[in-house]
Amino acid sequence: xxxxxxxxxxxxxxxRDVMRYGGAVVGAGVLAGCLNSGPVQSEGxxxxxxxxxxxxxxxxxxxxxPETVFTRLTHHAGMAFALxxxxxxxxxxxxxxxxxxxxxxxxxxxxxxxxxxxxYSSWEPDKETLYELDSDIHLADVAGITQLxxxxxxxxxxxxxxxxxxxxxxxxxRHQEPAGEWADGYQYYGLWxxxxxxxxxxxxxxxxxxxxxxxRELLDxxxxxxxxxxxxxxxxxxxxxxxxxPYVYTTDAPGFLTAHxxxxxxxxxxxxxxGSGDQVDMEAMLDADPDVIxxxxxxxPDTDMATLRTELxxxxxxxxxxxxxxxxxxxxxxxxxxxxxxxFQIEMTAKQLYPDQFGDWPTYxxxxxxxxxxxxxxxxxxxxADIITGDT
Numbered sequence: 176x177x178x179x180x181x182x183x184x185x186x187x188x189x190x191r192d193v194m195r196y197g198g199a200v201v202g203a204g205v206l207a208g209c210l211n212s213g214p215v216q217s218e219g220x221x222x223x224x225x226x227x228x229x230x231x232x233x234x235x236x237x238x239x240x241p242e243t244v245f246t247r248l249t250h251h252a253g254m255a256f257a258l259x260x261x262x263x264x265x266x267x268x269x270x271x272x273x274x275x276x277x278x279x280x281x282x283x284x285x286x287x288x289x290x291x292x293x294x295y296s297s298w299e300p301d302k303e304t305l306y307e308l309d310s311d312i313h314l315a316d317v318a319g320i321t322q323l324x325x326x327x328x329x330x331x332x333x334x335x336x337x338x339x340x341x342x343x344x345x346x347x348x349r350h351q352e353p354a355g356e357w358a359d360g361y362q363y364y365g366l367w368x369x370x371x372x373x374x375x376x377x378x379x380x381x382x383x384x385x386x387x388x389x390x391r392e393l394l395d396x397x398x399x400x401x402x403x404x405x406x407x408x409x410x411x412x413x414x415x416x417x418x419x420x421p422y423v424y425t426t427d428a429p430g431f432l433t434a435h436x437x438x439x440x441x442x443x444x445x446x447x448x449x450g451s452g453d454q455v456d457m458e459a460m461l462d463a464d465p466d467v468i469x470x471x472x473x474x475x476p477d478t479d480m481a482t483l484r485t486e487l488x489x490x491x492x493x494x495x496x497x498x499x500x501x502x503x504x505x506x507x508x509x510x511x512x513x514x515x516x517x518x519f520q521i522e523m524t525a526k527q528l529y530p531d532q533f534g535d536w537p538t539y540x541x542x543x544x545x546x547x548x549x550x551x552x553x554x555x556x557x558x559x560a561d562i563i564t565g566d567t
Contacts, residue, residue, distance in 0.1 A: 227342070227375045230362030231318050231353065235340045240378045241311035247297045249273050250431060251314040251343050253513010254370050256289060257386060258379040259563050265308050266295035272475070276509060279474045280519045282543035284560040299323055305334055312376065313338075316345035318357035328356065342376055344369055348511070349430035349451065366431035370514050385562045386514055393518060393554050397438050397525055400532040408466030408528060409444040411498070412436070412507070415470055418486050418493065421460065424471070424510070425451035432510040435520035439528055457492040467528060468498040473506025474544070480506050481540040503527075506539050515559065519544060522553040 224238040245266045246252040252267045256277070267273060274291035281289045295304060300320070305313070317331045320341070335341055346353055347363040364372070367387060374383035414422040426433060426441040428451055444465035449455065473480055484504050487493040498504050505527040508520055523544070526536035534551040561567045 225375075225378070227372060229342055229369075229372050229376075230344060230360065230364075231316070231357045232335075232341050235342055235376070237376065241339070241376070243309070243311045245297065245300075245305065245308055245310040245313045245315065245339075246343075247300065247315040247319070248345050248348075249277075249509065249511045250345075250348075250366065250369075250513055251373070252291070253277070253511075253516055254373045255314065255377070257370070257514040257563060258374055258377050258382050259565055260377060260379075261289050261291075261563075264291060264294065265310060266297040266300070266304075267291060268296065268298045270294040270296055273509070275476050276472075276474060277516070279476065279543045280508065280516055283519075283546070283556055284515075284563065285557055286566070287560045287563050299325060302326075302330055302334065305338060309338060311339050313341045313343070314373070315341060315343045317341045318353040318361065319345040321357070322354055342373070347430055348432050349428055363430070366434040366512070366517060367514065369431070382562055382565075385567070386518075386559070389554050389559060389562075390514070390518060393521055394438055396553055397521065397533075400525075400529065401439065402529060402532060404440075407440070407442050408503075409463075410436075410441045410467045410469065410528075411444045411460070411463060411465035412469045412471065414472060415483065418457070418483075418490060420454050420456055422452060422454050423449055425449075426469075431512075434517055435507075435512065435524055438521060439524060441528075457490065461492050461495055464496060465498050466501070466503060468496070468504045469507045469524075469527070470504065471507050471510065474508045474539075476541070478506070479541050480504075505536065515563070518554055518559065522547075525553060 224236055226234050226236045228234045242263055244252075244255050244260060244264045246255065246264055247266070247268055249267060252261070252264050252273070255261055255264050270291045270293065274289070277289055277291070281287055295308065297315075313334065320326050320331055321328055331341060344362070344364055346361065347365070347369065350363050352358065353361045367390060371383050371387070374380055410426050412424045412426050414424065416422065423445055424432075425445075426436050426443045444463040449459070470480070470483065472478055473483075484499070484502075487496070487499045487504060493499055505523075507523075508516055512520060523536060525533040530536060533553060534547075537545040537547075539545055
């Protein structure tokens with residue numbers, strides 16, 4: 176399908192009347208702004224509109240904030256959620272899975288609801304479906320989209336011109352190398368650095384500042400309580416699809432996939448010979464012998480951590496692991512985390528790694544994020560909930 180042949184291009188009023196795609200590739204990042212708190216409200220576009228810049232697409236002009244949001248990866252959906260727009264998302268990768276996982280955390284935010292069930296599953300989006308969705312913004316990375324075999328540069332330009340702009344950055348996940356035409360000047364962002372830019376696109380700078388203040392306070396608490404380097408445990412971050420051959424992910428790699436681990440400067444139990452995402456056997460696990468095992472997807476409703484721990488204790492090799500012997504096998508949530516999951520996962524990681532400093536992590540087996548007594552919480556749930564809902 177081409178722009179000239181599609182009837183969508185002849186509509187009297189299209190999304191391009193609302194938002195215009197700048198198209199320039201930029202090399203300079205957007206600097207982090209002020210984190211001072213202020214009233215939580217949209218800051219409005221004004222009569223003349225506004226322009227926001229993000230790598231790799233460059234400048235994008237908006238006449239008004241987006242009201243319907245296409246996403247591909249969940250760090251972007253999580254940003255829309257944090258800004259009070261979670262239920263405007265119309266597409267995402269594996270919506271049923273991530274709706275279930277996200278709601279394990281949302282359960283602890285009073286008065287906040289989230290429903291991503293039934294959305295278009297957009298891991299490899301279909302161009303025709305994007306016309307049908309008619310979104311106000313495509314919160315996805317064109318450098319990532321054009322890596323898909325079914326998409327070309329002409330395709331992404333067509334969607335930007337006829338429906339709405341692309342506005343996202345995903346290769347910052349682990350500092351992936353962009354494909355040829357996007358490589359020049361591609362900017363890597365931290366999770367919260369990109370969140371600030373996305374907040375500007377939604378004209379929700381006040382919400383961003385309030386949440387960034389909470390994060391800063393949380394990080395200050397972590398920094399003040401961290402023990403000396405000599406007291407740090409070794410850590411393995413694994414995906415345990417089957418106990419005999421876990422996937423291992425690097426805990427100290429650059430990128431926002433480790434945004435919840437980086438504040439703790441973790442000691443990875445595996446050496447550089449094991450790449451992130453490599454599959455290893457249990458003998459290799461024993462050679463690394465981590466003090467702590469973090470299990471990705473451990474908070475998905477279908478995962479039973481009690482059964483997983485039992486299987487490890489009964490495994491001929493697994494039972495010899497220090498983390499198993501000392502009952503330090505913990506659930507983690509998601510690597511493609513938005514800002515709200517990042518707050519929860521920093522708190523849970525602090526308690527899992529250093530209970531003496533930050534309070535005990537409850538023995539989690541299944542269900543929602545555990546209820547933590549008010550005086551042991553590392554951030555205020557009600558305060559976060561009020562920012563998301565606008566009740567401040």
